[in-house]
Amino acid sequence: MTALSANENVAPATIAHPTQWEAFLVFAKIGLLSFGGPAGQIALMHKVLVEEKRWISEERFLHALNYCMLLPGPEAQQLATYIGWLLHGVRGGVVAGTLFIIPGFLIILGLSSIYALYQGTASIDAIFFGLKAAVLAVVIEAVIRVGKRALKNGFMIGLAAASFIAIYAFQVPFPLIILGAGLMGYFGARLRPDLFKGSGHGGAAISGPFLELREPEVQPGWGRAAKVLLVWGLLWIAPVLLLAVVFGRETIFMPIAAFFSQMAVVTFGGAYAVLSYVAQAAVSSFGWLRPGEMLDGLAMAETTPGPLILVLVYVGFLAAFRSPPGIDPLLSGVIGATLTTWVTFIPCFLWIFLGAPYIETLRANKALSGALTAITASVVGVILNLAIWFGLHVVFRTVGTVSAGPLSFAWPDLRSLDLAAALLAVAAAIAIFRLKLGLIPTLGAAAAGGLMLRYLLG
Known part of the structure; x- marks a missing residue:
């Protein structure tokens, strides 16, 4: 046809x-x-x-x-x-x-292997030096794009600002911010629905004809819900139990499974909203990554097909590669990356198969729509935190922490400014915002610029 x-x-x-x-x-x-x-x-x-x-x-x-x-x-x-x-x-x-996941997963797995094996070589470091500068411009663009859609009134702007202050200055955990915003939207939509109207998804309607979809042969009910939870819950935990039996419960695979399973249930607002939380935990709490390496992974994910959250494949790979449980590090990395992907995406299937029969109820529920609107606004503040966190680590070689009572936030050593990185970031921003060059050409040009600058400056 x-x-x-x-x-x-x-x-x-x-x-x-x-x-x-x-x-x-x-x-x-x-x-x-x-x-x-x-x-x-x-x-x-x-x-x-x-x-x-x-x-x-x-x-x-x-x-x-x-x-x-x-x-x-x-x-x-x-x-x-x-x-x-x-x-x-x-x-x-x-x-x-x-099929939406597999291409990006395989590409990032291959790139992660190359990165782990050849990190430290001049050309690889130079390419990622350029990519990191471009990624900063991409994240800033994401703040603006999501902000235009979500911040439709002063209340939403205030909610985004409060979320930014909470995560940047007070280190409030990301899940608590999302929970608080969701509750505020859920109950606020009942009192002031005008403040919590979603922005929707504009565009002219497309006229028919269309395929007459068959009605799904399922009915919502407790029995079906229990069956879906049992089947997909067992699928979720099965590889974790298998790895615990084969390698023991004290290996790197157990914290990987626990941490990314947690991420799977709190990643409202897309990958950008959760990346700063993941980066801080992977670097500071677990020691899986070194400072700046999260940016390298994000650069990989930006240049590959599939959801951006596939950057977690890179994190899981490096975590297991650097702490192999008595096996080849490369094999350990592959297992870690695969496990990360499994526990991240199995819940996505669970949410769809569990909730799809109820979508008509959800569609008509203004309180739930209000919760989504508030969460989306809150996510703008969280992504802004990500942009600042990334920006400081791209443009400055040394970034410390300032603490005063409950306040604790990142602050750079101004003398450690990396002028080459700053120039590349500005050039990438011009390419995206003024020249409308597009993501892939901008990243390619930034990688080439990183090679050129590194070799020119020695």
Whole structure:
């Protein structure tokens, strides 16, 4: 069947339901081309699934997206899982969600191996020197993009500011900030719904015809919910138990499983919102990474397809590579990366398969929509904290901590300014904001600039 564009006036009366193989090929294509963060990934899915294939209507697509926005985890991957579930049930959801992850996982796994084995060589260090400067501009762009969507009134601006102060100056844990914002939105929407209206997802509606989706052959209920929780809960914990039996409970794999399982249930607002928390824990609490290495991983994730949260693959790889339980470090790293991916994404499937039958109730619930709106505003402040944290570590060679009573925040040694890094960061910002160069060209130019500067300056 010939794909239809959004502007065509002549269309067949009905759209044939795709076979599982057709859906496999389409979601494989989406997984391979899903660059540009969640905004670009969602736009790609909309173009392919709504405008071209017409497997799902505009209304159903946005309905599914709004539900995924309520969940912890990467909304784009969960949206792919949800649409796959609508098309072919649980099997379709598993296939679609997995294909969204696999390409990026394999690429980051390969890059992490190269990084671990050859870190310290002049060319590798120079490339990541340039990439880190560009990533700073990318994170700043994310603050602005999310801020424009979320901060629609003074109350939301104040909530974002309070979240920033809480995490930057008082070190309030990220999960508590999200919980507090969600509760404020949930109850605030009942009292002042005008303050907690979501920004929605604009754009002109696409006219039909569309595939007439079959109604899912499931009904919400406690029995089904218990079954879904049991099956996916066992899948979640099974590899952890296996590794505990094979290698023991005192190995690096147990804290990896525990920490990233926790991340899987609190990552509201996307990867940028949680990365500063992960970076601080991985560097300061666990000692898995050295200062600045989180930026290298983020640079990898920005240049590969799939959800940005796949940067955690790199963290899990390095953690296990540097503390192998009596096996080859490279094998240990692969196990650590795979375990991290498993405990991060298995919950994403759980949320979809558990909650999808209830989406009509969630769609009509203004209190839940208010909670999402407040969380999104709060996330702006958290991402701003990430931008400042990254910026200080990119532009300054030495960053310390200032403490005074309950206050504790990062502060650089101004004499340690890295002029080359600052110039690259400014150049990357100009490329993104003024020249509209795009993510991949900007990162490529920054990597080349890092090589050039390192060799020129010795």
